[in-house]
Amino acid sequence: MSTFLARVDITLKPTVNDPQGLTIRGALHSLGFKEVQSVRAGKYMEIRVEAATPEEAEARVTEMCRKLLANPVIEDYRFEIEEAK
Amino acid sequence: MSTFLARVDITLKPTVNDPQGLTIRGALHSLGFKEVQSVRAGKYMEIRVEAATPEEAEARVTEMCRKLLANPVIEDYRFEIEEAK
Incomplete structure (x- = not known):
């Protein structure tokens, strides 16, 4: 068995x-970052x-994302997996 | 001028x-994902x-991360930039 690190991003649809x-x-705009769209x-x-x-x-x-981490009605998820050091 | 998309991850130190x-x-453990460390x-x-x-x-x-998005005392940030479609 190895250990893997998953970096999961969950966003609203x-x-x-x-x-x-x-x-x-x-x-950000009030701080002067007017270029933020x-x-x-x-x-x-x-x-x-x-x-x-x-x-x-x-x-x-x-499976974790589907069952617990993200709400599939309003959220999308995306992740990368790498072998953990 | 082009539009760029920054994907920013902010984590606790x-x-x-x-x-x-x-x-x-x-x-996750109660749902049966016992392999989560x-x-x-x-x-x-x-x-x-x-x-x-x-x-x-x-x-x-x-600059945005330093000034507003992350609290440098307890948080780290990381981001990737790509040209937006």
């Missing part, structure tokens, strides 16, 4: 309103899992 | 306690900025 992102954009806020998680192969780790992390 | 991550790990929770942001070059976009996003 593009059609879902994101008041937190709008607030951050407003704050849009901000979308989301969640990030680093998950360390034991698995025999990267493929097995990927399948299990996908 | 390794020495900072992360009760949210511990709670998520507990929930640790979970660290953080924030994710997608920022669209106008800039002349990728280097300029990178410099500006670094």
